[in-house]
Amino acid sequence: MPVVPPGSKILVTGASGFIAVHVVHEALKAGFQVVGTVRSSDKGDYLTELFSKQYPGKFTYKIAEDLEAPGAFDDAVRGVQGVLHTASPFHFNAEGKALQALVNPAVNGTKSVLKSIKDHGTEVQRVVITSSFAAILDPARTPPVNYTEADWNESSPAESEKLGDKQASQPAYRASKTLAERAAWNFVEKEKPQWDLSTINPPLVLGPILHQVNAPEKLNTSVSSVWGALHGSKSEDDLPGALGCVVDVRDVAIAHVKALQVPEAGGERFAVTIGQFTQQGVVDVIHDASWIPEELKKQVPIGKKGNYNVTQNNLSGAKAEKVLGVKYHSFKSTIEDAL
Template sequence: MISNMDNTFSNVLVTGATGFIGAHVVDNLLEKGFNVRAVARSKQKADLMRQARKAYDSKLKFVFIQDLSQEGAFNGLLDGIDGIIHVASPLNYSVADKEKELIIPAITGVRSILEAAARSPAKRVVMTSSFGGVLDMNRPLTSEWTYSEKDWNPITYAEAISPDATPQDAYRASKKFAEQEAWRFMETKTPDFDLVTLCPSMVFGPVAHPVSSVQNLNESNALLWRVANSDGNTPLPPARFNFWIDVRDLAEIHVKALLTPQAGGKRYLPVAPEKFNYQLASEIIARNFPSAASSATAEKQKILENVNVDRKNLDEDFDMAYRRFEETVVDFTKQAYRMAGPST
């Protein structure tokens, strides 16, 4: 339930509320007694989420915005809002124009919500960025390196929109540029609210948002499903870096970032203490699901012990007990098998 300190943020707006991370953030807030104003594009998805949360009918309200980057998109929607958790960001690797479809919407979407927040009673904005905005993809994997909140992906705007850039490059760049736009806004506009940014790594775990089939899973879980649904001959997805976090733990960190006084003005890299790769996922699935044992692969993947993340600020500011990779994989796989049906 809401404590006296939490009363400061009793009414919270969440963007991306019907997405993978956003739905878990909504659930975490509802379970703690907050009133949630959830931003969605699809009325159908919003209705499905609402139907699955009838116990919170008086606490959960949906508002609809088709384009967050549109000027005035949030007009009137932040009235009475104490805190904002901005999760939404474009993620589509099948884009024809990387700049127009990924980078510009991410930047203008952030600017739009921060400008609206500056005209609202909101006291804090928590923004979901990405570890993609931190990673240096050109750094040799053999080198010793510990990533910290001071690191930024070195990709330039020109590189991100060049024909040589992959959609994945452009997505990582969009997260970097959007987050930098947020910090620039805070420095130049000096609004009455403060900002916290979170740069999570790979995010796995059971889904809480409306998903019609395993074919419609979010990107990271789709990779886990590829392992779970393997015939034993399909190559494992590559795991260039071994950082991850359970979506339920990430949702908890979002809420802690909203409520923790000393978090204001800080950037965090939410990662679990334990590292992962898809070989481990395959072994966990084979061990816990006998019917899937024959699909276990003999392929070997390395864990990079020389590349790490500085978790000092994360551990000092947020008292967290993280889920193990095994729990995350098992919980997701159970759900995915149910979703896929008996033929799987």
């Protein structure tokens, strides 16, 4: 029997985010009633309208403006059987304020929601947290490294403790995801709540957009990189271009929903990925797509088609396939659907 069976009411925090909207969509498709927390009624109304025709009455929202505020999630966790905690900052605009802009919101937001669940979420059976490959990959290790869920990022949190607000944005983001996930596992170990925990650890997430975007400059960090490649932001010098590992946002969403249901997912981390990709791979997909106008392709570098031979780290997504039953989208469909 699923830990949290379809028909149950679940909570998705940060429901207006790029990944979170897909999580809400997959949860609704799976038969769940979904409560989402958002920072404003504008975002909540957008989501209500987005899902109202196909899933009438199945999505509602609550306002949680400040993720770090004590008790911010107290009301939202009441009466739900599962929690998918996706709310956490993902940007690199933190120069001179690494703790304030990235580390503290991620860590304190996670602690806040877990405390609310323990104190007020009396029906909750499982909590799933959106972590990241950033909590696995240790930049102090020289590539290529084949990473799995057994690995942890040790150097970025150590640097955060040493540098504080002076830590550069990218390592501060990595530290924030690592420290937030560590805080979650430590909370469960110390408090021994009635629910268990799973984490989803994706690398760069691409694919179609469902969340509210009013202009190209408002695109989320990951998708904006692919959109930019289509609109002249890359040159031949950027190829072949190691870009790390990648996964489709739809597969990340499915992994979250499956982790709520599969008994064996309790107490486990799940990396979700199809593995490495390169800038050459992105431009190859663009040039091969017959539906993309030639005038746009003229802005896109060509490089040497199929030249993906770069030195970079790898991450295995095999555990999520085996335990959660995730069937990954192809790289081609992921990139095309992000454009």
